[in-house]
Amino acid sequence: MLSRLIAALSLLLISLVAATPSGAHGPTRQKITLTTEVPAAPADVWAVIGDFQDMSWHPAVHSTTGEGGNEIDATRVLTLGEANGPTISEVLYKYSTEKMSYSYRITDVKVEVLPVTNYSSHLTVRPGKDGGSLVEWRGAFYRGYPNNDPPENLNDEAAIKAVTAVYKAGLDALHARFSGN
């Protein structure tokens, strides 16, 4: 589902995006929080998603390569969809086994792949209902178009929609994995 989204986004090829100073962004940072209840103990869920170097639990991720394990400043490159698919480069900036939480930011992604800039994210497992888990995925980012008056495919709404789709696909897959369906 996500690879279809990525393919669709890739089609909207972005000749509009002029060269801009690195890290430039639009005026308003966006944020989203998605959660899902998972019928498994937090430790079991963390065992699946708590390794920064292994994003294979997400259906859009074909492979993960990286350096530095789960240490601060560890890096990873996610290849999406297929072996030669688009990539997202990320760096880890917080990691806590105790809190079952890690935080990372994107260091490199094309806006055709994910229409965001200055993206940072947190993934956390908390105790849920009936011995289960609550998985929370939060993101903070600016839209893909760094200047005034963005085109529709790179505006705030497009950024929110794309990140929401990524999180939803991942959380849905986790839910399915632990529900046995």
Place this chain on the structure above:
Amino acid sequence: MPCMRAFRGIRSIFLGFLLTSPAGGPALAGSFAFVTNQNSSDLSILDLENRREISRIPVDGEPAGIAVSAPLNAFFTVSPESKTVRRFSLATCEIEAAAELPGGPTGIAVAPRPGLAFVSDWYNARVFVLDAGDLSRIGELETGGAPAGLAVAANGSWLASADRDSNQVSIFNLPDLTLRARIPVGERPFGIAVDPQGRIHAANVGTDDVTVIDPESTEIVATVPVGARPYGVAFARGRAFTTDQYADTVSVYRLTDFAPEGSIEVGEYPEGIDETPDGRLVVSTNWFSNTVSLIDPASLDVIGEIGTGDGPRAAGKFIYETAGGETPCRAQ
């Protein structure tokens, strides 16, 4: 009327004593925070003494920049999405003036004595000079790329802008609006503030440090390492406090020798930071958590938290201290 006012003052102090003392916090004589909530397009007015939101007023266009000016009895907001700057009365919280600006209006600072307001234009390397009364445009100052935070000297003799994409701070003489200096700083300075000694502190988001500048000699006094992605700077009790957006902390350093004094855990993505004029409280606005953290600058403890609207940014001077227990937004 004077009797009424005195009575309200006493009651307010008494209430403050009752509410803050059991928590161990300092009692404050009427301090209020004006917090721009960018994602919900409104503004929270927080009673810092009684630790509650007393009013929330709509401010269209995703406001971020804020400048409270007690001498002008006004506060000013900047909404980059609708490109609008507004002036509100501190007494009533009603709009007194509004103006639409071209480009990307972002930060704001006020010089009460010449009666000027300055608004940075993120997209066009300039600062608009406005009449602080009716917000009419008087002129423009040329800055480096992507000017963000602005600060005015306490005595009104200069204006400084953090020119993010040029990695520099521009200083302009006031009131003659001439360039004094352009000073290279760390990478991507965004927030900027003036300490009690009159020095400029520019928070460099890209290099995780603060450049301290003497505006008279225009020389760099110090470069101080702080937490990840510092956005704003405030001062109290001989210390500086920075909001570290990616670390969810406020970093502390001494103003005498710039020695680091550790960091304080606050809410998520802290951005705006300001002090009460009496130096008894430092307040960070936590953009992701939708809260402000109240920090005791003497003990370096978080002594309270108040909820806000969605996405509190409060980029600029956002705290107002009243003398006699007066409450802002009386008409609300």
